Amino acid sequence: MAEERLRVCIDYSPVANTRTGLGRYAEALGRHLLDRPDVDASFFVATATPERVPDYAWPRMHTRWAWGTRRWRATVLAAHLVGVSFDRRFAGVDLVHCTEHLLVPLRRIPTVFTIHDVVYVTHPEWHLPWNHRFLRAAMPIFARRARAIIAVSEFTRQEVISLLRVPPEKVHTVHEGVDPRFRPVRDPARLAEVRQRYGLREPYILFVGAIEPRKNLGLLLRAFAALCREPDFRHQLVIAGGRGWLCEDVFATAGQLNLGDRCRFIGHVPDEDLPALYSGAEIYAWPERYAGFGLPPLEAMACGTPVAAAAAASLPEVIGDAGLLLPPEDERAWVEALRRLAADASLRQRLAALGLERARRFTWEETARRTGELYRAVVEEQSRRRGARHP
Incomplete structure (x- = not known):
């Protein structure tokens, strides 16, 4: 019987x-859990920007709070401290999965909590004071x-x-997965369109x-400037991403190095343009000093x-031997590696092939399957505990 x-x-x-990565994780996992035969998935949100919620999620929205992040965080933490439960808001639910670093307070409903990293412990200087x-x-x-914790890597x-x-x-x-849309884009017109945009x-x-700060872009900028x-070096450096906290030093460094149009900060890039942006790059550089998982380099390899x-x-756990792994503080090593990659087409081809093979090991279908198995184990353990208390 099923x-x-x-x-x-x-x-x-x-x-x-x-x-950022937390949003990409939650969206991809939720979307793939909708396809699981063993999970009846619904969603909840606390947001002041509901227009960013995907259309497919609204018919399955169980509950929502129209609050900004700071109010939501303060309310949740206060509820934990004074013993208030949100169980009524989740009536009819077997389990709640909290996908970012915030656990809703529940008494009778078990929770699974995803932790992406604990960088606030190891590097508090990389956080804003209120966040830390x-x-x-x-x-x-x-x-x-x-009741159970998911870590997105063995390191975490x-x-x-x-x-x-x-x-x-x-x-x-x-582990996290790579969305199927991340695959090599070979169409010259599409690549040219994204470059022009x-x-x-x-x-x-x-x-x-x-x-x-944790992205270590100062090192990348200095290596590129060298x-x-x-x-014989004629490459452009393209930095795609929104401004995070404590980012002023990165822009100051770029200005001091006088890179001009050799370095382009292009801001946030929508998902539909990312595969072509990755595919058009000759090299993907990721000098981050502390990644809980490291999804962007995996997406680049998939492209x-x-x-x-x-x-x-x-x-090292995610990339394995499919990329060049370099000391995060050794500027000379980065200069030499980027120079080598820029000059050696056969090395680029070999790493591209290894990267494609490596990326195939990480799928959101597998992430959803293993997450669903953990849900069932947690709910069954909850049932056993209740049965032991009330034989």
Whole structure:
């Protein structure tokens, strides 16, 4: 007999509130869970920008709060501290999955909590003071009260266990995936269209991600500037991503290096343009010092673009031997690696092939399958506990 579908409510707040990895994770996971035969998925949001919620999610919206991020965070943390439960808002749900670093307070309904990183512990200087204070106060409470925790990499899992002092059996590694739309774009007209839209010229080195301290863009800018002084180097550096917190130093560094139109900051790029942007790049550079997973380099590999990335945090786990892994603070190593990649077409072709193969291992279908299995394990454990209390 087929198992009964689990009624799971998934937090889509990051989909509406951010354009960073947290939002991409929640949206892709939720969309693929809708296709699971064992999960009856619904959503909830707390957002002041409901227009950003995908159209497909509204018919399955279980509950919503029309609040901005700060009010929502303060309300949730206060509810945990004074013992208020939100169970009534989730009536009829078997489990709630909180997909960003915020756990709704529930008493009778079990929760799964995704932790993307604990960088607020290891590098508090990379956070705004109010954000750091909130995470410091709230994350230990959330990690303790969640029934199960998903870590997006084994690196993050080990950090959660050691830094938040969570029992190892409570933390489960479930990697993120690559959306099928990320595949090599070969159509010259489409590639030219995207280059023209963003004012790019060939060849270019690409970075995609929010501009914030952990991304280590100062190093990339300095390495690129050193190469620009070499007569045979003619690449453009393209930085695609919105302004994150504490990003002023990046723009100051770019100005001091006098890169002119050799360096282009093109802002946030919509999803429909990303595959062509990745595919048109000759090199993808990702010097991030602390990535909980590292989705953009994986997307670049799926588009057939050779990757140079930092040998730090989760990136060796995700990229493996399919890219060049470099010390995140060694500017000379980055100069030499980018020079080598720019000059050696056979190396680029080899890494492109390895990257395509590596990226195929990470699918959102598998992420949804493993997440669904964890949901069922949590709900069954909840049932056993209730049965033990009320035989």
